[in-house]
Amino acid sequence: MDKKTVTIKDIARMLGISKSTVSRALSGRSDIHPETKQKIMALANDLHYEPNALAINLKQQKTNTIGVIVPETVNRFFARAVGGIQKVSDMAGVNVMICQSNESYISEKNNLHSLVSSRVDGLIVSISSETDRTDHFKPIFERGIPIVFFDRICEDVHASQVYTDNYEIAFEGTEHLITRGYRRIAFVAGPQHLFNSRNRLLGYLDALKKHNLPVKESYIIHSHYGSGKVEEYTRYLMQLPQRPDAVFAINDYAAIEMMHIMKKNGLKIPEDVAFLGFNNEDMCRFVEPPLSSIDHPAHDMGAAAAEILINQMRHPDLKPESRIIKSRLVVRESSGARLVL
Amino acid sequence: MDKKTVTIKDIARMLGISKSTVSRALSGRSDIHPETKQKIMALANDLHYEPNALAINLKQQKTNTIGVIVPETVNRFFARAVGGIQKVSDMAGVNVMICQSNESYISEKNNLHSLVSSRVDGLIVSISSETDRTDHFKPIFERGIPIVFFDRICEDVHASQVYTDNYEIAFEGTEHLITRGYRRIAFVAGPQHLFNSRNRLLGYLDALKKHNLPVKESYIIHSHYGSGKVEEYTRYLMQLPQRPDAVFAINDYAAIEMMHIMKKNGLKIPEDVAFLGFNNEDMCRFVEPPLSSIDHPAHDMGAAAAEILINQMRHPDLKPESRIIKSRLVVRESSGARLVL
DNA sequence: TATTTTTTCGAGACCGTTCCCGGGAACGGT
DNA sequence: ACCGTTCCCGGGAACGGTCTCGAAAAAATA
Known part of the structure; x- marks a missing residue:
């Protein structure tokens, strides 16, 4: 069996070319001969090559994903909000990692560190009902990772906010x-x-x-x-x-x-x-x-949060933004x- | 501002020691002088050092996380199932990445590739109602990544299954x-x-x-x-x-x-x-x-799926397992x- | 004191990619 | 025949960790 996952180097070796060339083909750059590219793509497809996101993200110093922490998705309000987040994220081509704090402070903190450790490019958070201090968000926000709080916002962090009236x-x-x-x-x-x-x-x-x-x-x-x-x-x-x-x-x-x-x-x-x-x-x-x-308006709130966050990920020097969504x-x-x- | 994220190398430089030593301290190995370790831990803490999970996972060739694909969590059945998955995963100390297919085949496929690309160590899947072919799961399963289907199982992939009577x-x-x-x-x-x-x-x-x-x-x-x-x-x-x-x-x-x-x-x-x-x-x-x-029994099904998967992640040569959960x-x-x- | 063992640490390869840089081939113009 | 471009491609450093190996220092033993 070919238990081992196939890498760019394997393809290069099998084709007798360098990994640089394979990388060029796979990442769709232009400075490559069409015929070479064709061969590489065909082989990659045959071997079911899957790019290693870990390596790419490590090298690029960004992951193009946003981390989401919500209390729990069995609460349909949050499930719908996550739906809104994912909708606009998909449109923008960014990935989403969802975590649930289960209304627990300690678990929220763990989720947070786990996401930061995975180097998400931004965070959307609705804090747990147990959370009455905010020291875990501060250093992360100050490090330059944009955060958008929604619904259950965190007042003493000067980050973006989306909430209802x-x-x-x-x-x-x-x-x-x-x-x-x-x-x-x-x-x-x-x-x-x-x-x-x-x-x-x-x-x-x-x-x-x-x-x-x-x-x-x-x-x-x-x-x-x-x-x-x-x-x-x-x-x-x-x-x-x-x-x-x-x-x-x-x-x-x-x-x-x-x-x-x-x-x-x-x-x-x-x-x-x-x-x-x-x-x-x-x-x-x-x-x-x-x-x-x-x-x-759960879905709208999620969508708004994602909009704001993605905007800030793309333009790092933007000021935090607050948006109020009307209830009815x-x-x-x-x-x-x-x-x- | 210290906009740059702090790495193990930064700590090493500041302390005038090698990154190997810092790594040893941070990953809690024993062959290190208590005093050195103390200093490293203190500085890491001061600088809010967050280990780079990308680098670690890349090096270790495993991520210790399982990928989950469910149709949608606004459906409370799946929200509860995810709850069950997370409960046993937390206990076992493994991470969970949740994706929603929104009942769409194409989106399920995208989620799948995204998770595999992120090198999850295993998958728990409940297929979308649109999915009537299974060619996307086969090559991944054959590559040796354990999969557990639950509730909406996939019959022609010889993977583990959890479903009700x-x-x-x-x-x-x-x-x-x-x-x-x-x-x-x-x-x-x-x-x-x-x-x-x-x-x-x-x-x-x-x-x-x-x-x-x-x-x-x-x-x-x-x-x-x-x-x-x-x-x-x-x-x-x-x-x-x-x-x-x-x-x-x-x-x-x-x-x-x-x-x-x-x-x-x-x-x-x-x-x-x-x-x-x-x-x-x-x-x-x-x-x-x-x-x-x-x-x-949504929660139980999720829990069972996670149990089986984690077990197979730990013991790769285990046979796929089918478990039937009783409804009432x-x-x-x-x-x-x-x-x- | 000489030798062995243990403790503590550093050098450097490696994981899978990207990307900068430089080089050779082909080609057109003079 | 020579030179400047353009087009393709390869070498190798880097991303941030882990880990093996060996060496130096310290401690234990003879």
């Missing part, structure tokens, strides 16, 4: 519930060291203030993404002396599960309790009643008009 | 519907060049035969994954002179959307039409009525007992 849309969502007649609005918040979560909470609070509604600490739940505690939270809310008449949740999963449990306990949606989620997952349309949600409130029946005030 | 579970699912009193069972099938789809269809057909039910071609829909034609299919089924009283769908998305449309058209689930899906997505629990489904029928209300026969 969290504050505004949370404000709008809350106001929507208020104008529909809901007054006791609970808020399922995310970890407060995350930029997104903080701004969403602020939007919620300011909307309450604007409409002269009291802010009750007992209505604010500080959850973690995917904490699996939704049932506990739901029971907590239901047993409150003044049960909330609406819930604005940090994501659709929490909203849907909560809604489900409340329904099983005989509460009517949206008459007794309205629901508003975040992310506008497909399944919002299929639950009973269909869930109102904030459409979070999608109203469905779960936040319909309240019947009884 | 498609035939048996489709048989069981169909029989379940029959024993619950449903007689006119429609089947939403996948592309027939895929091993899975074929076997599931066979299971369905054989279950009908066993119970002496007629096979009606008009009840069998040949769909493509994610074709966006569910509404068309649903209308087609509803207008049949003998409307089916049950639908067994290739995946939960199709089942849920179909169920939703039929409900809107006034059909009672499961009294008028029962539903059974495939994959047991989270949302099955939250739709109305909860959707019965086949639990497809999860009965919920969408396939409850029929009231009117």
Whole structure:
């Protein structure tokens, strides 16, 4: 068997020419006789020659690939964002390496070093929910590797950012519930060291203030993404002396599960309790009643991040860029008009 | 700024020693004076030295990483499978490179060459729904790179395989519907060049035969994954002179959307039409009525694939291995007992 | 003190490419 | 017949590490 992988040198030897010539043919340069090139290409094809990207990248001092770190792709928001990244990367002819931090700081750090070690030319990162310090990004960014943070951005690194108008849309969502007649609005918040979560909470609070509604600490739940505690939270809310008449949740999963449990306990949606989620997952349309949600343009965010990054890879002296992508409130029946005030 | 990345040679020069010694310290070998090692480690740390994985891998002639090609991670089945792959890979200390084919043959081929070019030590692949030939895998597998196909396996490459008991579970699912009193069972099938789809269809057909039910071609829909034609299919089924009283769908998305449309058209689930899906997505629990489904153990399949692959990477003369993972029928209300026969 | 063993380190080849540079052949113009 | 171009091609350094081999220094042994 020809177990050994075939190299440029093998081809050169078999053809009785130098490896320089083979390299020239394979990398499509012009200063080579068409006939020689033809022979080289034919043999390379026969032998199933695969160029060694390691050697090429080492020599060229660049890899033409961007590294991506996202919390987890089972979260469809991130899966779609990665889709957006790959779409524009493919168009631009650059490769993508995807890593998942699984919402773990240590794993995010490992991914980061692994990517830098592989000499990616740039990074697109959405930090884990556990990450509350940024010392791992700083030296890498300062070394000149462009970074674009998206959605879960890292505030104290002066890199490019792509995020949504969290504050505004949370404000709008809350106001929507208020104008529909809901007054006791609970808020399922995310970890407060995350930029997104903080701004969403602020939007919620300011909307309450604007409409002269009291802010009750007992209505604010500080959850973690995917904490699996939704049932506990739901029971907590239901047993409150003044049960909330609406819930604005940090994501659709929490909203849907909560809604489900409340329904099983005989509460009517949206008459007794309205629901508003975040992310506008497909399944919002299929639950009973269909869930109102904030459409979070994942694909666009990924695409924008890749655009910015690739641009900076090509023009290293460009300044970091911030881009804000607009979210959109999608109203469905779960936040319909309240019947009884 | 120290824009240039620091290398082993830089450290050697600054310390007035040879790069061999630095290499020894950094790669943790023993034949080095503790004090020298200490100094090297300290300086490396100060300079934020990151080893160049390209150089190391090139020299070592192996990368200690496995390449993964899946159709798309927005499909949660594959996202979970990737999770399983990464879990056991992390435990074993090997890296993972994830690529998405987006259900495209050409893109699958590109991914494949890109991974081989990056000299991954092994491959885990679930082929795209478009892929109906296998000539791209053959030369690579014959070159000695171990491959594990999972779920969407490639039959004519004699590589390792991990798949579920498609035939048996489709048989069981169909029989379940029959024993619950449903007689006119429609089947939403996948592309027939895929091993899975074929076997599931066979299971369905054989279950009908066993119970002496007629096979009606008009009840069998040949769909493509994610074709966006569910509404068309649903209308087609509803207008049949003998409307089916049950639908067994290739995946939960199709089942849920179909169920939703039929409900809107006034059909009672499961009294008028029962539903059974495939994959047991989270949302099955939250739709109305909860959707019965086949639990497809994605995480376990990924984990098994990684186990087998890593084992073969470590012991190159191992024979290819096939492993069958058991699926499980999860009965919920969408396939409850029929009231009117 | 002489010899052997152990410890610690340096020189340099090598992995598979790219690319600069220089050289020979062919060719056209004078 | 000579010279300047143009066209092809080969030699060899470089990319950043690892690793083998041997040598010098230090320690142990005789």
